[in-house]
Amino acid sequence: MSDSDPFAAALDAIADPVSGRGLIASGRAAAPRVNDADATASVILDVTGLSGDDRAGLERAIRAKLIGLGGLRDVRIAMTAEKTARRLIVVGSGKGGVGKSTLAANLAVALKRLGAKVGLVDADIYGPSQARLLATEGRRPEAEGQRLLPIESPFGLPMLSMAHLVKPGQAIAWRGPMAGNALGQLIEADWGDVDTLILDLPPGTGDVQLSLIQKHKPAGAIIVSTPQDLALIDATRAIDLFRQATVPIIGLVENMAGYACPHCGEVSDPFGAGGAEAAAGALGVPFLGRVPLEIAIRKASDAGDPPAAHGEAIAQPFLDIAGALMGWLNAKAAPTF
Structure with a gap:
């Protein structure tokens, strides 16, 4: 089991606003990469189809879940989105x-x-x-x-x-x-x-x-x-x-x-x-x-x-x-x- 598994489990406990599934299971978030040297994690969050309020809510939820877990002091969240055909x-x-x-x-x-x-x-x-x-x-x-x-x-x-x-x-x-x-x-x-x-x-x-x-x-x-x-x-x-x-x-x-x-x-x-x-x-x-x-x-x-x-x-x-x-x-x- 890798060191990032507890963090992935914590992410998967957060519901995707669209599907209702966990962020990992739905593909909404990628498991974080943890840097032990400065006690930070980086998370890639796919925000395709989400409103501004949903994005802000997920960002708050991720920080609340991860900061403090395993001594983590900070979380960097990179938001990506597919271009929607309009x-x-x-x-x-x-x-x-x-x-x-x-x-x-x-x-x-x-x-x-x-x-x-x-x-x-x-x-x-x-x-x-x-x-x-x-x-x-x-x-x-x-x-x-x-x-x-x-x-x-x-x-x-x-x-x-x-x-x-x-x-x-x-x-x-x-x-x-x-x-x-x-x-x-x-x-x-x-x-x-x-x-x-x-x-x-x-x-x-x-x-x-x-x-x-x-x-x-x-x-x-x-x-x-x-x-x-x-x-x-x-x-x-x-x-x-x-x-x-x-x-x-x-x-x-x-x-x-x-x-x-x-x-x-x-x-x-x-x-x-x-x-x-x-x-x-x-x-x-x-x-x-x-x-x-x-x-x-x-x-x-x-x-x-x-x-x-x-x-x-x-x-x-x-x-x-x-x-x-x-x-x-x-x-x-x-x-x-």
């Missing part, structure tokens, strides 16, 4: 004011409800709104080494936004390269076992979009538009941008599609009706569904309480779109970043 799904629009951010937030929450390992990046560097939509305003992410650790929203969704890195209301007056670098830090954060990232893009077809496409190679794009002709013209430009960059168009979503009077129930169409579905057909892209113009969606969004997190019928449009996206993802390979 798909970047961008949610874009040719113009602002079409509800793109609300759709992105609710799509991510709906995917989480459907069992996906999903995270959300607020890539709208100049006008970040996801911290408000998902009730994480005022929180700042921690960092591990050179990488940010995502913030977990109250809905169990890991996320990062430029709003988490600046003061509320602070203007971000950055040129394209600086904005692109900031976005890269959000995308390349330590996302743990997340395998799909939803990116809420800024409106338009400018530097941020082009830099992201060139560097991070999204797996696909979802375009959001209202039924209004003017919005559809801009949505068509966004589709053309992604096509030129060979980013697959997953489909088009029609937002603000029909308003039901809360008093009489009569449905009116202040932005027109069916325009996005007709445009999708003309452009040869899938139509993913429509989201109604509902006061309840606006109120819930302002309150940081996304409708997709709840069981009411108002969540169903987002769940349907999320289901269509999951079907698309399951049929595709998963490019890495």
